[in-house]
Amino acid sequence: MVRLRLYALCLAGDMAGLFGAFLAANYFVLGALWGEPGKPHGLIMFAMVAPLYALLAVQGGAYGINTLGRLRRGIFRALLALAQAAMLMLLIVYLGKMAEQLSRLTFVAGLVAGGVMLALVRVAVARLGDRLLGDVPLLTAVIMDGVTIDTGPHMAVLHADAAGLHPHRHDADMAARLAAAVGMAERVIVACPLERMSDWSAALKSLSARGEIVVPELLRFAPARIDEFDGQPTIIVAGGPLQFRDRLVKRLFDLIVAGVATILLLPLLMAAALAVKLTSPGPIIFRQPRIGKDARPFSIYKFRSMRSEASDSKAAKLTTRDDDRVTRVGAFLRQTSIDELPQIFNVLKGDMSIVGPRPHAAAARAGDSLYWEVDARYWERHCIKPGMTGLAQVRGHRGSTDDHQDLIDRLQSDLEYVSDWSVWRDLRIIFATLGVLVHHKAY
Incomplete structure (x- = not known):
């Protein structure tokens, strides 16, 4: 009230x-x-x-x-x-x-x-x-019936036996006891053994509050939601992190930022292209297959920083410090991240975003293992478009992946970004990127 x-x-x-x-x-x-x-x-x-x-x-x-x-x-x-x-x-x-x-x-x-x-x-x-x-109203009631779970500090925790709640008794007394126990809670969560779930399901239906039952077996599918198909219940185990409106907002944001950046950086782009052309034979732009959104391959654009005959189009060998394949101009472009600027056109094409997980080559390895062999969560980062910069990069997780932990550190940041996207976070990452354009791991 x-x-x-x-x-x-x-x-x-x-x-x-x-x-x-x-x-x-x-x-x-x-x-x-x-x-x-x-x-x-x-x-x-x-x-x-x-x-x-x-x-x-x-x-x-x-x-x-x-x-x-x-x-x-x-x-x-x-x-x-x-x-x-x-x-x-x-x-x-x-x-x-x-x-x-x-x-x-x-x-x-x-x-x-x-x-x-x-x-x-x-x-x-x-x-x-x-x-x-009080600071947070008690809107959630947790009933523990033979199963103990961790709860937050602002929840009403009830033990079924102590509260006299016996779900197998489908009578008026049980319904009244349950209503009195949960009070004005808007959400009631029950933790119970599998064999008592059907009884609790029937008991919770008498409440106007939303009733839920903890099902530990579903953890292997997390995060998951329930839906139905043709009258049969289904578990939604994937649905993409961004709603349609969010995708539109992010795309509009990308087009605005990429369009403005193209105009402002045009002199720098022309100077870098001229430097590459005059200092070593071969194409100005280096194209390499990378894994994009939905794990679809696309060609990423970069200023060529290696000798043309030594370029590794499949990324079978990651660049190392003092790599003899890198030209003198290419070393400068890589150290200052200028070699990445042509990816603005990947953004305008729709292959990439300004901010997102960095795209990897299919042959890239962490130590002796392919990326997806290191961590089963690897493919979750491909549910959105890859980015020119990302949360992992501004946290310093860039450069070669010499061992498994190098990839895991990046993956943790990528998954955090995927699950908690906002335009404001994209803006913060863009401004933070300005401070790491020149980086000791950029080679």
């Missing part, structure tokens, strides 16, 4: 904040709190935006548990709902031919001020929630 009141308070605060934001926009843009005579611009905009925002915010989870426990996510969802409401309002204004009747500057100012107010409301409600519910 307290959480419901907080959610209602958050919604009311959002409405008050948007109302005040558009009134303030009226005052600062038009010089009058209520707008021009006969043209209450801010009030009309608020009346159009507010109901659209409320509907989209509720639908988008801006008033869920994230408001209390995950402040930044709650603010992001509120701002996303406001942006969507603004787009819908613009569509309505356009179709209704009302654009000339409204002040564009008032609209923009109201939206900016409204976004600030939405964030402030969530900060205030989150602090109030901390006072009333």
Whole structure:
């Protein structure tokens, strides 16, 4: 009940904040709190935006548990709902031919001020929630019935025998005991032996909370989810780390960064190409097959840094320090990472991303073993596009892979990036890359 009141308070605060934001926009843009005579611009905009925002915010989870426990996510969802409401309002204004009747500057100012107010409301409600519910409300109840599992610090842990919970008794008394034991929890997790899972499955169905049963046997398939095909339950063991919207955002990010980089770096690209051409015979660009997204091969582009006759197109032998195959200009290009710059065109083609796991050659080895022979998780890094730079590179895991640990260190970072991607992380990695362009392992 307290959480419901907080959610209602958050919604009311959002409405008050948007109302005040558009009134303030009226005052600062038009010089009058209520707008021009006969043209209450801010009030009309608020009346159009507010109901659209409320509907989209509720639908988008801006008033869920994230408001209390995950402040930044709650603010992001509120701002996303406001942006969507603004787009819908613009569509309505356009179709209704009302654009000339409204002040564009008032609209923009109201939206900016409204976004600030939405964030402030969530900060205030989150602090109030901390006072009333504690740092994290107990929304998860864990019932241990003969099986012990590790739990977090903010969970209600129940032992079935101590609480008098006997799932094989499918009667009213058992249902009442279970409801009283879990209280207002929104998620109930049961750890029990395999033979009691069906009894607990029946018992949990009487609750309005989401009921789950720990199945240790599924760990071999983790991370996994449940779905169905033609009425039969299935285990989803792979689905890609990025949703369709995330893939679109990442692709747009790649095109913008690669396009700007191509323009800014054009003089450097031309100078490097000229240096390669004038100092050794052979092609300027070196192409080599690499493993890309979905483990599909593609040709990676680099400035040629080795003598043409000594180039290793299959990467059967990794480059070593003071490698006699590398030309004098090539050594400089490799030490400064300039030899990697043509991969901007791989990004524009769609073979690569600006940020992602670095692409490997199929014949590359760690010690005497092929990469996928070292760690069974190796192929998980290929569920997204490879990158010009990556988390492993900014952490210093680059150069030759002389032993298994060299690959494992890179793989750990690659899998961390794959499972926790965001545009902001890509930006941080790009800026961090600037500090490791010249590196003692770049040879």
